[in-house]
Amino acid sequence: VGLIDRFHAGDPRALARLASLIERGDPVGEAALDLLYELTGQAHIVGITGPPGAGKSTLINALIGAIRETGRRVGVIAVDPSSPFGGGAVLGDRIRMMERHGDDGVFVRSMASRGRFGGLAPTTAGLVHLLDAAGFPVVIVETIGAGQDGVDIGALAQTVVVLQVPGLGDDIQTIKSGLLEVGDILVVNKADRLGADEVMRSLRQMSNRERHGWSIPLVRTVARSEEGVVELRCQIDAHLDYLRASGELANRQRTAARAEVLSRLRSDLERRLTLNPTVLAGLDHAIGEVAARRLAPGGVVRDLLVRLERIE
Amino acid sequence: VGLIDRFHAGDPRALARLASLIERGDPVGEAALDLLYELTGQAHIVGITGPPGAGKSTLINALIGAIRETGRRVGVIAVDPSSPFGGGAVLGDRIRMMERHGDDGVFVRSMASRGRFGGLAPTTAGLVHLLDAAGFPVVIVETIGAGQDGVDIGALAQTVVVLQVPGLGDDIQTIKSGLLEVGDILVVNKADRLGADEVMRSLRQMSNRERHGWSIPLVRTVARSEEGVVELRCQIDAHLDYLRASGELANRQRTAARAEVLSRLRSDLERRLTLNPTVLAGLDHAIGEVAARRLAPGGVVRDLLVRLERIE
Numbered sequence: 001v002g003l004i005d006r007f008h009a010g011d012p013r014a015l016a017r018l019a020s021l022i023e024r025g026d027p028v029g030e031a032a033l034d035l036l037y038e039l040t041g042q043a044h045i046v047g048i049t050g051p052p053g054a055g056k057s058t059l060i061n062a063l064i065g066a067i068r069e070t071g072r073r074v075g076v077i078a079v080d081p082s083s084p085f086g087g088g089a090v091l092g093d094r095i096r097m098m099e100r101h102g103d104d105g106v107f108v109r110s111m112a113s114r115g116r117f118g119g120l121a122p123t124t125a126g127l128v129h130l131l132d133a134a135g136f137p138v139v140i141v142e143t144i145g146a147g148q149d150g151v152d153i154g155a156l157a158q159t160v161v162v163l164q165v166p167g168l169g170d171d172i173q174t175i176k177s178g179l180l181e182v183g184d185i186l187v188v189n190k191a192d193r194l195g196a197d198e199v200m201r202s203l204r205q206m207s208n209r210e211r212h213g214w215s216i217p218l219v220r221t222v223a224r225s226e227e228g229v230v231e232l233r234c235q236i237d238a239h240l241d242y243l244r245a246s247g248e249l250a251n252r253q254r255t256a257a258r259a260e261v262l263s264r265l266r267s268d269l270e271r272r273l274t275l276n277p278t279v280l281a282g283l284d285h286a287i288g289e290v291a292a293r294r295l296a297p298g299g300v301v302r303d304l305l306v307r308l309e310r311i312e
Numbered sequence: 313v314g315l316i317d318r319f320h321a322g323d324p325r326a327l328a329r330l331a332s333l334i335e336r337g338d339p340v341g342e343a344a345l346d347l348l349y350e351l352t353g354q355a356h357i358v359g360i361t362g363p364p365g366a367g368k369s370t371l372i373n374a375l376i377g378a379i380r381e382t383g384r385r386v387g388v389i390a391v392d393p394s395s396p397f398g399g400g401a402v403l404g405d406r407i408r409m410m411e412r413h414g415d416d417g418v419f420v421r422s423m424a425s426r427g428r429f430g431g432l433a434p435t436t437a438g439l440v441h442l443l444d445a446a447g448f449p450v451v452i453v454e455t456i457g458a459g460q461d462g463v464d465i466g467a468l469a470q471t472v473v474v475l476q477v478p479g480l481g482d483d484i485q486t487i488k489s490g491l492l493e494v495g496d497i498l499v500v501n502k503a504d505r506l507g508a509d510e511v512m513r514s515l516r517q518m519s520n521r522e523r524h525g526w527s528i529p530l531v532r533t534v535a536r537s538e539e540g541v542v543e544l545r546c547q548i549d550a551h552l553d554y555l556r557a558s559g560e561l562a563n564r565q566r567t568a569a570r571a572e573v574l575s576r577l578r579s580d581l582e583r584r585l586t587l588n589p590t591v592l593a594g595l596d597h598a599i600g601e602v603a604a605r606r607l608a609p610g611g612v613v614r615d616l617l618v619r620l621e622r623i624e
Contacts, residue, residue: 257602257609266585268614270581283574291568297437298342298346298576301576305577
């Protein structure tokens, strides 16, 4: 199609159009990804994650500037937890990030997380491939880190930056539950605030400090004044060098491929299931019986699976 | 089995044993649930959710006391986001809640969230059914509210209490993204802190204040000194009265049944898939090709699905 040609020619509007098609799960977007996929595998995929209020967007905004100073183009995909009803993305934060939008070397896309399978939307990987194929040497993925998100971003990204800030209460333990363990680089943002030293100390104690020959750096930043942001950029670049030199990069690419294939298999299976009219009819009746306590959920599911097998 | 008989006789050790079996996904636990399910549908299932640091456990601890004062027994299931590697649950907070553990009218179980499908572990619903069948008139489910969690707790619980606190930074927008919209009761905890009035005001502005004839109350609490906790208990009870009177309770039970059946269907399908040896062999090869950029993920998944169909 003409769209692909324009994409290859570097037309930013073709890129934006393809991004929208992919985000929506449109078949044209899927077909484009099949064609473009062989161009991928070049970008450095950097995940930036941390709790709400950690200042992720502000930090990414500053980081974009620091990366642009080295002449490299940057793509950013911001994944928001979506409202179960509204589906709208939180606006305020995004806008700060969009300030950079006048620059042609920057592509920012904010997407609502519609994923049921963990924190990232199933189309996030597709968007990453698109920016990779478009020749962005750095692709940043921003996620709210909580629970399962950590796992996902750990599979998708080659370098995971985990943010923490002072003043999130006494629940610093929560960062121990998952996120910290996928972090290749730890950042204490808003480091000019009271309690920053304490957060630094706790992180130093809790983190493993070394993993497969990479010693996990701890970086202090104040995103608003861009303090520590160049150091963060250097550590991100250093981690890529380490991944290449150690052969760990190939492992991460394989992990990402596995996670993506399995997640797509799951969602395609589910789609096949919920579009099957016989199953659907049985499902509705079964749910009513479960709600009325006449049938147990376990029995109902076993019965539906038997039915599904008979159809196929 | 004797275990079920002892459970029916009210033996707390039989309850604890069944809870462990169900949490582990043990077939004996599953079989027990099939048998006990017809006894369920009696408990008031209350979800309590809010960001890390909101003081959920402390508030629940106080709420247990307030409910016990009315002579009712209470079951509590605390769901933690688990580490992708360690799998351990955060301890500190739990211990505070366990203080009540000497009381026979209280059953507390802390589980690691091992769910891939959103924030709640797939076995959470099973534990709720068990406590329901054991005759606990109130079952409280505690979750860290973030992203998809809100959706899940909204489906599982009949009454959702959403906590907010002053001092979580300027990101109060984040509560707008999902959680607030599933809240039947909003609580500003740590209300003796600076900024509490502001949080109250923002919540009042952002929330819908009314839904299907229920006007969403806004409660101020200081969990540590038990301030506002009796009011919270009254509002929780009032919401159940509303659900019954309006017929909304049946809707919520149907929603819960649907969510549980669909989630189990999904996980059983996935298990069937990943245990199939032909698929497994094909999968491993395919992932290598995707990682090497020789095949696109979309094509690989389509191919695997065709294979799967041929086998069945």
